[in-house]
Amino acid sequence: MRIGVLGTGMVGRTIAGALAERGHDVRVGSRSAGGDAVAFADAAAHGEVLFNCTNGAASLDALAAAGESNLAGKVLIDVANPLDFSGGGPALFTSSTDSLGERIQHAFPAARVVKALNTMNCNLMVDPASVPGDHVVFVCGDDGQAKEQVRALLGELGWPAERVIDIGDIAGARGTEMYLMLWLRLMGATGGPHFNIALATP
């Protein structure tokens, strides 16, 4: 499959590398093309499926640079978090009635936005078996078919279908993004970023 990954940070590189290893035709996009990265618009035009792995604060600008027509009709997997370090400590630039996932869906209504993978370290995203246990990944979005496509792609990355938890429409991004404030504390409690959460049910 042709995949466009927006963002050349750790998350983008890790996802792009893992998908290329599995035989996908991946292009990585950055603000200023260079090295093995192309421009945002070229990566977006290339991909049948797109990943937003840019910094949350820069995501809307990056997607605008990618070009609305290059996003239209495509599954856009939003991995970014609305983290704000401007005040010194970690905070979110969204409130509990808002989320980055919703802002992206609202700004690009023809894209089929699915929020996913933003609740864990990037190594775990592409290698869930590196941590034992039935820990989970959340997906949410307004387009059910898009979520099923993401579930299949997550399966290729090692996520069994029953560990991909559908939490509803794109407003569910409020939950997975705000969870980051707990994630940061759990990183401290567990001694590093290599952990995830599992669901315990009766």
Add this chain to the structure above:
Amino acid sequence: MRIGVLGTGMVGRTIAGALAERGHDVRVGSRSAGGDAVAFADAAAHGEVLFNCTNGAASLDALAAAGESNLAGKVLIDVANPLDFSGGGPALFTSSTDSLGERIQHAFPAARVVKALNTMNCNLMVDPASVPGDHVVFVCGDDGQAKEQVRALLGELGWPAERVIDIGDIAGARGTEMYLMLWLRLMGATGGPHFNIALATP
């Protein structure tokens, strides 16, 4: 032990009942004494350890009515959440740089506030074995000895020490309170409130 439980809703009744069953001398406080509830101030004066089980939006007023001198020096377990339904849907009246736990600690500096138990349904709080698996409860607060007292009390309610996760100072309440937005979605995904999260670590 003499315990004061502030709040006569489901959470307060459930915690008070479970602690009374275990032999504690429990008084439940409400805004207007009546039935088997005493006034907030009487419950707070009675307790060596206090639970705040009031509605989050009313917690600061309830604690003021309980009386600063009745809180001073005591472990105050804050179970409340800053939920705001005024806009129609569930939201938080705090931001990511703030929390109800911190507001309470700030307003009553002589109380030894420990945020705990606010991440689950009240039946699970007092009967963790009703859901299988090594799911966890989080504690945070500025007073390490107070957290150890809470860990012991949680042990009486059925929480093994290793499943009581210390996530640091009271600002950790930002994490456990904001998690509620994910919890609400997980309630939808799992079909009800009888679930919890476990930590998967390498």
